[in-house]
Amino acid sequence: MLLADLPHGMFCRQGGVSAPPFTSLNLSYGVGDRPKDVATNRQLIKQCLGIEHLVSAMQVHGDRVLVADETISKDTEYAGADALVTNQRGVGLLIQQADCQAVLLHDPVRAVIAAVHNGWKGSVLNIIAATVQLMQARFGTDPTDLRAVISPSLGPCCAEFVNWRAELPASLHRHQVKENCFDFWAVSQEQLIAAGVRSEQIDTAGICTVCNQDFFSYRRATKEQARPGITGRCGSVLMLPAIGMQKVPVL
Numbered sequence: 001m002l003l004a005d006l007p008h009g010m011f012c013r014q015g016g017v018s019a020p021p022f023t024s025l026n027l028s029y030g031v032g033d034r035p036k037d038v039a040t041n042r043q044l045i046k047q048c049l050g051i052e053h054l055v056s057a058m059q060v061h062g063d064r065v066l067v068a069d070e071t072i073s074k075d076t077e078y079a080g081a082d083a084l085v086t087n088q089r090g091v092g093l094l095i096q097q098a099d100c101q102a103v104l105l106h107d108p109v110r111a112v113i114a115a116v117h118n119g120w121k122g123s124v125l126n127i128i129a130a131t132v133q134l135m136q137a138r139f140g141t142d143p144t145d146l147r148a149v150i151s152p153s154l155g156p157c158c159a160e161f162v163n164w165r166a167e168l169p170a171s172l173h174r175h176q177v178k179e180n181c182f183d184f185w186a187v188s189q190e191q192l193i194a195a196g197v198r199s200e201q202i203d204t205a206g207i208c209t210v211c212n213q214d215f216f217s218y219r220r221a222t223k224e225q226a227r228p229g230i231t232g233r234c235g236s237v238l239m240l241p242a243i244g245m246q247k248v249p250v251l
Contacts, residue, residue, distance in 0.1 A: 002147040002203045003106055006113070007049040007092075008238035010102065010151045010205065012214040016041040018232060021221070026232030028096045029077070030058060033232060042075070045094070051239055052090035057081040059096060059117045063125040065134045068093070082117040083131045087139060092239040098216040098229070099209050101153040102236030103128060103188060107141045113238055120154075120161070123187050124169060132195040143196025148203070151236045152215055155208025156183035209234070 016025030017040050022033040027045065029038050046054055055068045057078045066078050068086040078084075084093045093115035095102035100119035107113070114131050116122070135141035156177045161167055164180060175183045175190075185204050192202050209215035221229030 002201060003104060003149055003238060005108070006106055006238050007051070007241055008104060008236075009045070009049060010149075010236045011045065011234055012152075013216050013232060013234055014214060016044060021230050022232040025234070026216070027056075027094065027235040028233035031232060032230065042094075045235060045237060046092065049092060049237060049239060050241070051092035051237070052242070054092045054094055054237075055084055055086070056094040056096065057084060057117070061117075061119055061121040063122065063127040063130045065114075065127070065131050067134070067138060082122060083114060083127055083134075085112065085114040085131065085135055085138070087112045087240070089240045090242040092237050095151075095236045096233035097151065097153065097209070097236065098218040098221075098231055098233050099154040101184065101188060102151040103131075103192070104149045104151070104236060104238050105131065105135070106147045106238070107135060107139070107145050108147065109145045110135075110139050110141050111240060112139045112141055113240055115236065115238060118188060120159075120167070120182075120184060123172065123184055123191070124167075126191055128188060128191045129195045132192075132197070144198055146192075146197045147201050148192050148197050150185055150188050150202070150204040152205045152207035152209050152212065152234075154184060154210060154219070155206075156181060156185065157208055158210035158219065159184055 018026040018037045054075045064081045065083040066081045103116040105114040210217045216232045218229040221231035
């Protein structure tokens with residue numbers, strides 16, 4: 001595994017304390033779940049991976065990238081961002097998902113990590129490129145050193161866009177796999193390579209969160225409820241381990 005040396009996890013929806021329809025490991029404060037249950041679920045993640053401080057963002061499907069720097073002294077959720085970067089050890093970066101991708105990046109040479117919330121709007125904006133560029137400018141990352149993993153997310157089997165001609169730029173149209181359906185895993189792979197990441201250093205989970213009931217899915221919930229989906233958010237997390245930290249099992 002490309003991130004085998006880092007404590008990280010791409011968590012399913014099981015193993016938490018939230019009640020329906022957020023059953024049970026919902027990690028988002030923004031979907032209507034009880035805040036104390038979300039806090040407990042996040043604490044479970046921290047304990048699982050040995051995280052000292054957990055950093056997340058109120059994701060907005062944009063391309064803003066933030067750096068979690070040495071001022072981090074507690075759990076923090078930033079407003080209005082979709083990618084997080086840090087070189088601070090013991091700080092976990094959390095992406096919240098219900099069909100969107102988490103793209104996790106590790107520069108083992110400069111000891112820098114990034115976590116990107118990448119839905120279809122993020123693909124249109126190419127937030128992956130923005131994140132790699134910030135890592136280069138702020139930390140001196142050479143993109144050829146990066147390891148990248150694309151999480152469980154909306155698969156080409158279920159990525160239907162009826163209005164794709166208006167929503168997706170022409171550069172993404174070649175990733176259409178059948179009528180109105182697109183392969184956004186391939187889009188992210190292409191954007192990572194264009195940003196300088198080597199193809200052999202990109203791994204894709206290949207699990208569709210709509211098809212797999214173990215994950216929260218906004219699209220599945222919307223279909224089942226016949227209204228905008230009320231559901232929880234899974235989490236993808238990675239961390240630079242503290243010096244001397246015992247290796248944590250990878251999930």
